Amino acid sequence: MPDSEDPKQVNNNDLRNSQFGGGLINADTVNAGRIGGDIYNIHLGQQAASENLTLSQNQRQRSQQERDSLEKAYVLQSQKVASIRTAWVIETDPSRKFQYEQQLQAEEGTFKEVADKLDAVERQLQADNNSALDAGANIYIERPPIEDKCYNAIVQPGALIRVKAPQTMGKTLLLEKILDHARVQEYQTAKLDLKLADADILANLKTFLQWLCIDVADSLDLEPQLDKHWQEVFGLNKNCTRYFQKYLLSKTNTPLVLAIDNFERLFDYPEIFPQFCLLLRGWYEAAKQGDKIGNIWKKLRLVVVHSTESYPSLDTNHSPFNVGLAIELPELSLQQVVELAKQHGLEILEEQGLEELMRMVGGHPYLVQSAIAHLKSQQTTLEELLRLAPTEQGIFSDHLRQQLWHLQHNPKLEAGYKRVVMTDAPVRLDTEVTFKLHSLGLVKLVSNDCVPSCDLYRQYFSTRLG
Known part of the structure; x- marks a missing residue:
């Protein structure tokens, strides 16, 4: 507006x-x-x-x-x-x-x-909300050995790295570190954020794949040249493959890292999702060939970032989610939260205080950083912050309300999460509901069952959904 x-x-x-x-x-x-x-x-x-x-x-x-x-x-x-x-x-x-x-x-x-x-x-x-925490909110706390695994993988021919974690866990910051490492190796990089794709782009597979080709070419400062390399006689995936093989990858002698952030956006587009997954798996397999074509595809390195497993059904032989290096970002440990507080210049907060904070929000990077930023600005004391945290007066109120909105606009999620927060035992839910709640960061998985991600969520949502 x-x-x-x-x-x-x-x-x-x-x-x-x-x-x-x-x-x-x-x-x-x-x-x-x-x-x-x-x-x-x-x-x-x-x-x-x-x-x-x-x-x-x-x-x-x-x-x-x-x-x-x-x-x-x-x-x-x-x-x-x-x-x-x-x-x-x-x-x-x-x-x-x-x-x-x-x-x-x-x-x-x-x-x-x-x-x-x-x-x-x-x-x-x-x-x-994410950007308003101040510049310190972009501090990335390493979770060894994850970073070294990613750095070692990205320099391998035909690499595929899959980074998975719920929303606001630091996936995008890790992705930027991987891309920075690739640039140090003088690799070319192109990043595609599917969250920013307009609905018109996701209208059909052809529009989506042509947008992909043009966006990557633009990242490499190349003219699109779709007219030259896109022939209607071929299928859509074949055209996209030809475009990368004969144009984008052939234009350079250095590896190209293609990073796709917020991949889960495609889960709701059944015309695009399975075909695009098949395409990525085909590119990964092409790099294994020992011929001239294989040498071209060895230059492509893929990084796929998503917030949950791929709940739409996929043939395992056509899926990119069961090959390559799988990285799942865990929550921060107490030692990592202590390091985070130090990097924010909040050494005055003792370890005992950080333990109390973690009892409320766990090791969730966004919630922890939000609390530390408010404590640093002296807008509130730790005691007051924790007392008001699960209420509309607390510093997390906007975040909690947005999570509530997601639940209220999906009756299955709301009913499922109500069961989770109203009982002390792990709850078995429908697979798709489980994945969506995990994607939102609302649950942790205990085997195949769900428990609230943190006490903040249990307290707030047991009141709102009860």
Whole structure:
């Protein structure tokens, strides 16, 4: 939303006697109950501001207002779609049923736009939370021997490194260290952040693969030349492979490191995800060949970063998730948290105090760094910070609210996590629910069962979901 505009309330209607979609559906006739509330002007076509920029206080306030407006619009549109779907199901006249179907498709499209916009604003606010901790928040604490394993692997021909950890565990910082090490070796590097990919880019496999080719070429300061190297007679994966083999990799004698961050974004795109995984696995296997083609692909080094396992079904022979070097970032140990406090210039906080902090938030890097940054600024004492931590007055309130939003907008996740926080024993959940909760950093896995990631989450969510 432009800085000059605030969400403006248009009306506050009781829609019990209203007709939706040009008069096609009356809410009362489908027994939908009350469908009403505040309706807001939502600028659906606008993209969220860059997630790499810290918002000013006024911008953040406007983003929060926009989020609140979108949440209301989301609920209202959801109810509207449900009413139209009910009418469509019970209608027996073929002509009117067809009209309902057309209207339902249109309203579901609007609903998706609202949901996408709301997700973009949430990501923007999350990114701002991450960057607002001060420059010290970008301190990476090494977790040996992980770093040396990555450095040794990236110099191997045809390497594939898979970095996995829940959100805000330091994956991107580790990725940057791997890329820095590669640059010291005078390798070329290209980084693809799938979180920043527009929905239009993910519309279909062809658009996505061509975007990949152009983005990597741009990272290498090369002209795209898709017209020359992309021939419609070939399949999509074959075209992308030819582009890398005959153009990008043949243009250099030095290795190229292609890093793909936030790979899990593709899990929700079934047209793209399995085919792209097959493509990456094919490139990895091509580097094993002993011929001229194999020598070309040996120059490509892949780093894939994701926040959970690949819960969409994949043939093991077509998956990049069971080959190469697997790295799973653990939480910080007490000794590493002590080192982190020292690097923040907070030597005054004794080890006993850090142990108390870790009893609340565990060794989660984002939560620990957030607490240390606030303690360093002397905005609060450790005792006060811990007392208010699981409340709306605490320093983690925005983070907790965003996690709550994810749960409330996915009933399966909400129901599953309620079970987890309301019992002291590990809980067995549906596989996909388990992976998604782990991706959000809300659970730790004990064998195949789930427990809350930290006491902060248990206290906060047992109250909110109870």
